[in-house]
Amino acid sequence: MRLIFVCIKETRELGRQAASGSCPHCQGKVVAVDIESKWKFCCLPISYVDKRKYFCTLCSRRLVFCGFD
Incomplete structure (x- = not known):
């Protein structure tokens, strides 16, 4: 007997806003x-996970913030 488990990841955009700085x-x-x-x-x-991601509007690259809290 074989069991097949199905896991699905759904993503949804909640909102956009301008961020400070410019693309390097x-x-x-x-x-x-x-x-x-x-x-x-x-x-x-x-599970539900909310994240904030940063993108450039010209080259569409994903930018990573490497700051210290």
């Missing part, structure tokens, strides 16, 4: 995007 690659404007990730196991929600 092309000097374009930076935008902050709030993203919600939802993991489902056989149509049952397992």
Whole structure:
């Protein structure tokens, strides 16, 4: 007997807003995007994760903030 487990990751964009600074690659404007990730196991929600990611508006690269808190 074989069991097949199905895990699905759904992502949804919650909002966008302008961020300070410029892209180090092309000097374009930076935008902050709030993203919600939802993991489902056989149509049952397992976890929800909200993240903020930064992207350049000109070259569409994902930018990583390496600051110290």
